[in-house]
Amino acid sequence: MxxxxxxxxxxxxxxxxxxxxxxxxxxxxxxxxxxxxxxxxxxxxxxxxxxxxxxxxxxxEGYYFPTEDNLAGFGWRLLAYIADSIIISYPAGFLRPENFTDAYNRAVAGNPSMDDLSVLMQFNIISFLVVVMYHTICEFSPLQGSLGKKLFRLVVVDEDGRRLGFFRALARNAGKFISGLALMIGYLWCLWDDRKQTWHDKWSKSYVLIRNR
Structure with a gap:
């Protein structure tokens, strides 16, 4: 039968x-x-x-379908974020201008000049763009996620379980600026969202999954 x-x-x-x-x-x-x-x-x-x-x-075949059992929660994503921060911190150090340390120290002391603020702003913008491109390229690549996500067996996919296209990955990662700007609420959203999505996941229609669960 x-x-x-x-x-x-x-x-x-x-x-x-x-x-x-x-x-x-x-x-x-x-x-x-x-x-x-x-x-x-x-x-x-x-x-x-x-x-x-x-x-x-x-x-x-490289497809990972979002289900209730394999959605990555805030804890796993935070661990991947910490790992990526460590990975990126070394190459990011080469982007610092020569006067960055002095400008930073004066800002911490509360007496930065306009030039100091300009140096800090330029470094922050360049760092953000580097981080966006790092995550975009990794998510668009066969890795389907950053090196930190790879370490913790996480992948980023679209609603059909496919690897993100370049422009969707770019929109997702550029959108992290808004998720962070709103007091990090956009990142924390996955704590109570039924699909464990952040704001930038939602508008890019993407999911972060744990592989082989």
Missing amino acids: NELMEDKYYIFKNEREEGPYTLDELLQTGLDVNTMVLSPRANDWQRASDLPELFNYFEA
Whole structure:
């Protein structure tokens, strides 16, 4: 009986219905996340990406679908952020102008000049742009996340489990400025959000996931 049930996968491909297939045979048909599949466990056609039994297949292809079980919480994301801060801090040191330390010390002492404020502002802007590009390139790359995220087995994906395109990754990371500007509320939003998304996740329609959970 189980074998009969397994022989009832059908797909809609090239504008026609094909099948039946066993699950193993189905995996050899070149499935895409948008391939429509009729499963023996369902009464209607579904996208291949919506079938739990195909999650491992698509993960091997570089897709990670957001589910309630694999959404990364604030703690994991904070650990990745700390790791990235350490990683970036060394190369960022080479971007500091020669008079940065003096300008910084005068600012801490409460008597900075306009030139000091200009130096600090320029360094902050350059640092922000470097951080944005670092995260953008990493998320757009096969890593699907920064080195800090890689260390803690986190990936950034879109709503279909795909790797982010360059401009979506850029929008996500540039948007972190607003998430941080609002008293960090944009970052903290994932603490109570049902999908554990920050503000910059929401407007870029992205998710941070824990792999292999």
